[in-house]
Amino acid sequence: MIKSFLLKKTNFRRAVFFLIWDGICLSLALYLAFYLRFDGKIESQYLERFSAYLLVFLSLKYAVFAYFRLYQMSWSYVGFYELVNILKAEATSFLLLQGIVFMFWTQSVFQGFPRSILPIDFLISLVLIVIFRSSKRFYKQILSDRHQEGTKRTLVIGAGNAGEQIVRDMRRQNACPYMPVGFIDDDPAKKGVYIQGVKVHGKREDIEDMVKNLNVELVLIAIPSASSREIREILSVVRQAHVKEIRIIPGLNELVHGNVSLSDIKEIRIEDILGREQASIDRRMVNDFIKGKRVLITGAGGSIGSELVRQVLSFEPKQIIALDIDETELFNLELETGRGGLGAEFSSVVADIQDRNKLESVFNAYLPNLVFHAAAYKHVPMMEKYPEEAVKVNVLGTRTVAEVANDYGVEKFVMVSTDKAVKPTNVMGATKRVAEKIVNGLNASGRTKFISVRFGNVVGSRGSVIPIFEDQIRRGGPVTVTHEEMRRYFMSIPEASILILQAAAMGQGGEVFLLDMGDPVKIVDMAREMIRLNGLEPDVDIEIIYTGIRPGEKLYEELLTDSEGVEPTDHPKIFVGRDSSNNHGNVLEKVKLFEDFIQQKQWAWIRNLLMDLVPSYTLTSHAAHLPNLYEESTEKANEWSDLSRQK
Structure with missing residues (x-):
């Protein structure tokens, strides 16, 4: 209330200030108009009536200026729009005064009034008002030049x-x-x-x-x-x-x-250097695909999932169902979408994608038309330590979401995949490849069209190398790089997300889409660039040390398996991989074995089943020596082979 009162008081004082100075400028303009019209010798009859002329001129111009809101104008920020408004006000005043003089020229105070005074007054008053109203801005600009x-x-x-x-x-x-x-x-x-x-x-x-x-x-x-x-x-x-x-x-x-x-x-920041041009998409196609539909996004609190929520909202869905196990990220996303005021209904659901009963209740309550499955474990070294968790979420969780989506007749199911699924050397990549096979295998089993979209690293995601490097540089180093030749593909989160939507709109079912990731980037070059961006010199101010490849890592990532061929699509940054192996039919049956192995804590069997499902999965020398994970006896490996044949 006090703030409102003070604001009104300030506005009132500003209006009074402008009224006084406008009065001075307008009075001077009218006097100069007479002075110039009569070459400095104003006739006495006009001098006697000058006060009356001035009263009419000021009254009319004050009213017109108020109409054009010149008294609500900021003195410090006069620009083109304000100058145009002043011109409109002066021109309107000129036309109205012309009408008054014409109507009363033969009578009253305006009898014999020199009509040439009006255009002269118009020009002089316009110049004086513009100079006065712009003076503070010019003064500030002169000061800023120093x-x-x-x-x-x-x-x-x-x-x-x-x-x-x-x-x-x-x-x-x-x-x-x-x-x-x-x-x-x-x-x-x-x-x-x-x-x-x-x-x-x-x-x-x-x-x-x-x-x-x-x-x-x-x-x-x-x-x-x-x-x-x-x-x-x-x-x-x-x-x-x-x-x-x-x-x-x-x-x-x-x-x-x-x-x-x-x-x-x-x-x-490094994102400005790695991030590429904003991807152009067929917005009409994507809009037709999403508009008016109920869209469920799993992993909605993550880097890609949350950006998918933002991008989908711009295409006028009927409802977005954001599902995640992380209640804090969902809460933050809910706050953000609430501030955006984009119109679509937003529902957040805290749920575990492994919980079939909970998922069925969610699908039954919301009946989504489209599902974007972005929930996954993604950190390679952590999943090497806990392979059973990677299998639970990336394999069994994907199977559960996909099967429930199929049961409820979802139009299209889109799985977010990774380039680490290609010739995987780690558990995370192998589980994502199995997830692709599950999705592909379900494609012909019902009305739902299943597709996958595969791409590399995204710039700025949680836990990625960039925030790690930033923290190391902030601490004064050293910056740790695993290997001098380590290379990765990078793409901005918004670009990846919008291309996922484009691929989803294009997909007819059964495809694995590949996003054009540009050229791979050497991680050590990225580290050096980040050091320079902080005004420092690599290997001088900040040391770079090589720590060795971590378990499950490989030097280069790929986007295609040996059995896949790539074909172009109508979009220059989206390709489709055609898998010639066609061996996805028994994947769902074999996947059931994971549940038994996890319950029995048979980590070697989990590894062997992954290798059976993904023949291109090979262990790195680092991964082969992880404690408690792969040090199992030959007897158990043979036991797995017998069990596999029985199943």
């Missing part, structure tokens, strides 16, 4: 809309930490042009010279559409110029309504 203590001399890369908006914001804000001293833009037509009073000095190859000539302390990359390749090229040039402070604005997919402000400026 190098104040604590500000950084900033070179802005990109003189497009985003660059202009950012510099305009820098000019407006008090105590802004950035002082723009120049633009760099590759458009030759912009060279020498001034934008918001800041000159465009040249192209990217001129950065090094401009850094020296303008004493640049910070470089800001203001190109939302820049690809990772462009960002890397700019970084290379900036580093050659020995500028250590580099900032960037978000990409197009991160910006809200395409507008940019100072609050969007952030430190450049």
Whole structure:
């Protein structure tokens, strides 16, 4: 209440201030109009009536200015919109005064009034009002041009809309930490042009010279559409110029309504270099696929699952059912979707995908049309220690969700898979390959169409290498890399999620879709880049040490098995793998054995059954020596073979 009162008081004081100064400007304008009309010798009859003229002019113009909300205008932030409003108000006043003078020209106070006064008054009052209303902004801009203590001399890369908006914001804000001293833009037509009073000095190859000539302390990359390749090229040039402070604005997919402000400026991170262009999709196809449907997403609290929720919401589903065993992440997701106000009904369900009874009650209550299955264990070393847990969730959990979806006539079931399922050397990858086979095997068993979407690592997911490196750099090192030749595919979470939706819309059942992951990245190169992004030098300020390949890891990941051939689709970043092995028929029968082995704690049998189901699964030398996991007797291995034949 007090805040509301103070706000009203401030607005009232501002309106009174503008009324007084507008009165001074308008009075001066009218007097100067008469002065110029009569060459400095105003006739006495007009001087006698001047007070009456002024009363009419002020009354009418005050009313018109109020109508156009000129008294609600901020003095500090006058821009193009406000200037247009002033012009409209002055033009309207001019036309109304023309009408008044025309109606009363032969009588009353306006008898014989010189009509040429009106256009002169219009021009002078317009100029005076614009100067007065813009004065504070000009004053602040003059101050901002002086190098104040604590500000950084900033070179802005990109003189497009985003660059202009950012510099305009820098000019407006008090105590802004950035002082723009120049633009760099590759458009030759912009060279020498001034934008918001800041000159465009040249192209990217001129950065090094401009850094020296303008004493640049910070470089800001203001190109939302820049690809990772462009960002890397700019970084290379900036580093050659020995500028250590580099900032960037978000990409197009991160910006809200395409507008940019100072609050969007952030430190450049490895995600900006690894993340690629925003994937384009057939939005009409995806919208037709999702709009008006009930969509269930398992693992909705995870990196991919939560992004799937966000992406699906933008296609107007009737309802989203977010299912996860992690109640904290579901709670956070519920808060986020509530703030978004996107209209679709949102339901969160805490459930274990291994609990068939609970899943049946969920499907019975919500009757989902589409299921995106993103729930899984993903950490390779942890699953090497606890293979039974990987089997429970990735194999048996997937089977349960898929079978319940099939029983309830879900239109389409989409499983999120991984490149680690290809020629797996670890339990996690092997279990995901078995899950793919389960999904493929169920495809012809009912109305539900089952598909899988396979891709590599996503940038910024929980527990990934990037936050680990960030923490190690923050602590001063060393940064630990398993092997100098370790390479991985990377994709941004939003890109992966939107391509999953596109693949799901395209799928007819039985496909394993593969996402184009670009080129694999050497992990050690990524570590070096992250160190440089923190203004440090690898192997000088921060040491990099090699710890050796962990159990279950391999140097390179693949997206295709030996039995799969790849075919293009209508989307350039989505391919489909055709499996020629056709041996999925008895997978579901064999999978039942896992339940017995887990109950009997026969870890060697679990391993052997995985190898039987996934012939390409091979143990690394590291994994072969894990304690309590694979050190089982030959007798038990033979026992498994006999049991397998009996089953």
